[in-house]
Amino acid sequence: xxxxxxxxxxxxxxxxxxxxxxxxxxxxxxxxxxxxxxxxxxxxxxxxxxxxxxxxxxxxxxxxxxxxxxxxxxxxxxxxxxxxxxxxxxxxxxxxxxxxxxxxxxxxxxxxxxxxxxxxxxxxxxxxxxxxxxxxxxxxxx
Amino acid sequence: xxxxxxxxxxxxxxxxxxxxxxxxxxxxxxxxxxxxxxxxxxxxxxxxxxxxxxxxxxxxxxxxxxxxxxxxxxxxxxxxxxxxxxxxxxxxxxxxxxxxxxxxxxxxxxxxxxxxxxxxxxxxxxxxxxxxxxxxxxxxxx
DNA sequence: ATAGCTGCAAATGCTTTGCAAGGCC
DNA sequence: GGCCTTGCAAAGCATTTGCAGCTAT
Numbered sequence: 001x002x003x004x005x006x007x008x009x010x011x012x013x014x015x016x017x018x019x020x021x022x023x024x025x026x027x028x029x030x031x032x033x034x035x036x037x038x039x040x041x042x043x044x045x046x047x048x049x050x051x052x053x054x055x056x057x058x059x060x061x062x063x064x065x066x067x068x069x070x071x072x073x074x075x076x077x078x079x080x081x082x083x084x085x086x087x088x089x090x091x092x093x094x095x096x097x098x099x100x101x102x103x104x105x106x107x108x109x110x111x112x113x114x115x116x117x118x119x120x121x122x123x124x125x126x127x128x129x130x131x132x133x134x135x136x137x138x139x140x141x142x
Numbered sequence: 143x144x145x146x147x148x149x150x151x152x153x154x155x156x157x158x159x160x161x162x163x164x165x166x167x168x169x170x171x172x173x174x175x176x177x178x179x180x181x182x183x184x185x186x187x188x189x190x191x192x193x194x195x196x197x198x199x200x201x202x203x204x205x206x207x208x209x210x211x212x213x214x215x216x217x218x219x220x221x222x223x224x225x226x227x228x229x230x231x232x233x234x235x236x237x238x239x240x241x242x243x244x245x246x247x248x249x250x251x252x253x254x255x256x257x258x259x260x261x262x263x264x265x266x267x268x269x270x271x272x273x274x275x276x277x278x279x280x281x282x283x284x
Numbered sequence: 285a286t287a288g289c290t291g292c293a294a295a296t297g298c299t300t301t302g303c304a305a306g307g308c309c
Numbered sequence: 310g311g312c313c314t315t316g317c318a319a320a321g322c323a324t325t326t327g328c329a330g331c332t333a334t
Contacts, residue, residue: 118262
């Protein structure tokens with residue numbers, strides 16, 4: 001489609017920095033995928049979805065490499081994985097604390113503005129264990 | 143493969159009623175599974191887990207039938223499906239509005255007491271769509 | 285040079301399906 | 310009897326893995 005590089009995207013150097021800073025070797029494939037992911041505003045992708053975007057942009061990557069890259073990025077804190085639907089995993093380029101709408105009909109995710117959900121009275125984790133994350137998913141029919 | 147009844151479980155008639163009321167034909171397999179699910183306090187199961195419980199109780203069911211039953215029960219509102227982990231689906235015998243702890247190490251789920259989480263300022267669903275459910279999952283390391 | 289990546293295809297694991305045989309009303 | 314259910318095995322997906330060849334440093 002019309003996914004050519006726009007001047008609005010982050011410059012390649014930024015993405016390169018991001019990879020270097022995280023300790024991941026900036027290979028051609030990872031750079032291309034990182035550019036797709038981080039070059040625009042925040043987005044939610046599946047492995048399959050990113051793979052297709054890559055194909056359309058004439059970036060040669062195998063699906064296995066997409067999975068590897070997504071997991072590597074997630075392990076380094078560049079992405080966040082979200083489980084809403086057991087049929088496939090979503091990855092979010094926004095790693096800040098925030099929550100999601102999930103459109104049951106289309107399977108799309110959308111960020112909820114950070115202040116419109118507030119959680120009062122968060123319970124202690126049982127047995128002195130540490131809370132690693134709180135996920136709020138608002139499922140909407142569409 | 144005769145099922146013996148335990149006096150500690152809910153009486154069979156209760157489970158039978160439950161199935162009849164929902165319009166599901168109370169077959170031997172569904173009755174046995176329903177008894178495992180609803181005969182004790184609330185619990186969270188996976189298909190595989192329920193299948194193993196059935197085996198240990200000398201209840202003869204195939205894994206496919208367990209999946210069918212779980213989905214049938216869910217469709218009739220007797221169970222609630224929860225997505226926390228893309229590797230497998232959980233089913234909750236508690237269909238009331240409530241939330242969960244997820245123990246990342248063991249993959250276990252635990253109910254959060256209903257009043258210890260309170261959500262303030264729930265946003266409107268975009269585009270006039272209706273909220274079908276709000277899931278809060280607190281992930282804890284253990 | 286070499287440790288780390290990639291690609292392919294095969295393998296895995298959860299879940300669904302097709303269809304003949306069986307069971308509930 | 311008729312129709313819904315079951316069971317098995319096979320098929321389907323999303324995801325992972327093994328390994329030979331490639332590449333960034």
